[in-house]
Amino acid sequence: MRPPSLTLFSLAALAWLLAASPVLAGNLIFIYRDASGHTTPISSMADVDQVLPPTVTDADGKTVPNTAAARARTIFEAYLNTPTPYRVKSLSFDLTVIVSDDVTRPQDDRGSWSSGDGKTIQIQTWDSYRALSTLAHEIAHTYMRDKAGRNPTKGMSAETKYGPDKKHFVNETTTPETALSEGYAEYHGDRPSRFQSPVNNSKSNPGAIGCVGQGNLKSFTKESATTAGSYTTTDWKDISSAADMWASEAINAAILRDIAANVPQGASKIETFITAPQTDAKHYSTLQDIIKQWVAKYPSDGDSLARIIDANTNFTMAGGDLKALTGANNYVDNQRAGFITQLKGQSPCDTLPKLFAPPAAGTAGSSGLGTLFNSGAPSSPAGSGGTAPSSKQPPQMNNFK
Ligand SMILES: [Zn+2]
Numbered sequence: 513m514r515p516p517s518l519t520l521f522s523l524a525a526l527a528w529l530l531a532a533s534p535v536l537a538g539n540l541i542f543i544y545r546d547a548s549g550h551t552t553p554i555s556s557m558a559d560v561d562q563v564l565p566p567t568v569t570d571a572d573g574k575t576v577p578n579t580a581a582a583r584a585r586t587i588f589e590a591y592l593n594t595p596t597p598y599r600v601k602s603l604s605f606d607l608t609v610i611v612s613d614d615v616t617r618p619q620d621d622r623g624s625w626s627s628g629d630g631k632t633i634q635i636q637t638w639d640s641y642r643a644l645s646t647l648a649h650e651i652a653h654t655y656m657r658d659k660a661g662r663n664p665t666k667g668m669s670a671e672t673k674y675g676p677d678k679k680h681f682v683n684e685t686t687t688p689e690t691a692l693s694e695g696y697a698e699y700h701g702d703r704p705s706r707f708q709s710p711v712n713n714s715k716s717n718p719g720a721i722g723c724v725g726q727g728n729l730k731s732f733t734k735e736s737a738t739t740a741g742s743y744t745t746t747d748w749k750d751i752s753s754a755a756d757m758w759a760s761e762a763i764n765a766a767i768l769r770d771i772a773a774n775v776p777q778g779a780s781k782i783e784t785f786i787t788a789p790q791t792d793a794k795h796y797s798t799l800q801d802i803i804k805q806w807v808a809k810y811p812s813d814g815d816s817l818a819r820i821i822d823a824n825t826n827f828t829m830a831g832g833d834l835k836a837l838t839g840a841n842n843y844v845d846n847q848r849a850g851f852i853t854q855l856k857g858q859s860p861c862d863t864l865p866k867l868f869a870p871p872a873a874g875t876a877g878s879s880g881l882g883t884l885f886n887s888g889a890p891s892s893p894a895g896s897g898g899t900a901p902s903s904k905q906p907p908q909m910n911n912f913k
Contacts, residue, residue: 538601542591544584545612554611560588580613583640587611590643599655607654609647610634620670620678630654649701656696659787664689664797675735682721682765684743685734685756688798695764695799696786699772702765721765723861724748724824729762749857754828763824764799770820770864775813781806800837807839814839819867823860827852 542554544563552563564581578585588611600607612634615622624646626633633650635643657663665687670678673690680686682698702721721729732751736742746756757763772779785802796802803821807814818840821829829837831844855863 537605538596538603539606540591540596540600541606541608542588543608543610544588545610545614547580547613547615549614549616551610554588554592557588557592560585560592564588583637584611584613586640587635587637587643591647594644600651603654603658605631605658607651608632611637613637624650626650626653626657630657645701649697652697652700653693656693656786660790660795662790662792662795664692664795666792676738676740677735678740680761681733682762683729683732684761685732685759686761688755688758688800691759691761691764692797692799692802694761695768698761698765699768699782702769721762721769723859724762724766732756732760732762748826748859751826752828754825754830754833757825757828758798758800766824766860767799767820770824770860771817774820774864774868775816781810803837807837811839815843816868818843820864822848822851823855823863823867827856 543551544554544560545551546563552559554560554563564585565578566581566585567575568578570576591609591611608631610632612622621634622636624633624635624639630653633647633654635646635650639646653663665673668687668689672687674680674686675684680690680694682694685691686694698721723729729748731745731747733743733745734756736744751757768782772782775781785796785805790796796805803817807817815838818834818838821834821838827848831848834848835841835844851863851867855866
């Protein structure tokens with residue numbers, strides 16, 4: 513039988529070894545994968561110059577720009593010049609980022625994605641114009657999985673998550689589980705300040721979510737359940753289904769964005785709920801699940817949550833459903849009808865400030881209409897102003913996974 517003192521010594525020695533060991537997790541490892549699938553580790557711009565030289569010699573012996581390498585170089589310039597992104601250091605593992613020029617791989621393996629275990633991220637070089645926001649998006653997936661222990665879409669096939677074409681777009685209606693997973697990633701991908709980097713803003717493409725309805729998300733698409741790639745499109749002002757909006761990644765992202773901006777400690781509360789350890793037996797699946805937990809813990813936030821949900825779902829929830837979800841009975845019973853009359857169909861960017869405007873003098877009370885035109889809140893006509901798309905690319909084509 514082992515003497516107790518030896519066991520104690522062993523535990524102490526183990527604790528000392530763990531404490532003395534260098535930090536082995538939370539590092540970023542970059543790899544370049546070329547068009548034929550060959551991989552090379554990258555740790556400096558010297559490595560990049562070696563693998564992806566900025567110039568090449570053409571057939572006539574002239575030195576010309578290496579256009580084939582330009583996009584991958586752009587991404588590495590952004591990544592190697594950026595401090596370790598938000599939260600990577602707290603991951604329980606090292607994170608490998610593959611920047612890929614490889615288009616010979618199976619269709620499902622192309623594009624930008626994070627792996628099922630979250631330990632590998634691929635950034636396809638066609639994403640170079642938004643390199644930082646795509647990395648932030650994929651890191652958010654990884655972080656959610658690492659901290660919560662599971663993804664809301666766990667166990668769902670690609671077809672179930674994304675529809676018959678197995679692709680998804682920021683303005684697409686998919687499933688509420690997909691929308692939460694992608695919406696949380698979009699919410700972080702839309703905040704390049706997460707990198708705390710003064711450089712490369714042009715590569716960050718902030719505002720991918722934009723102002724729904726007047727920015728770069730004027731309409732929402734839904735794929736046919738049977739025909740891959742067949743989409744129907746609905747303008748924001750004509751949105752009539754709350755279920756569709758809860759299944760929209762852009763709307764999930766916009767709700768999270770507005771919660772972070774308008775609810776006390778909203779951003780940190782989002783992280784607390786999203787990253788709370790989950791089990792397969794007991795877990796959240798949708799943003800509505802998170803809202804229910806939120807209101808149970810912070811009932812005084814319910815009124816603000818109801819207004820944010822209304823602005824971002826075009827007032828499409830049934831009043832009873834919104835009350836059951838948020839507990840905002842006073843807002844729903846006494847103010848909402850007036851707001852619907854005045855604001856339904858307008859962009860959330862116009863609607864939200866009015867929903868949060870303090871009541872004008874003498875009009876506090878029942879209708880809410882008194883708050884509409886006296887707030888001094890910023891307003892701009894639909895179709896102008898707001899957040900202009902910051903990228904030349906079609907922003908709806910955010911086909912990262
Ligand atoms: Zn994603």
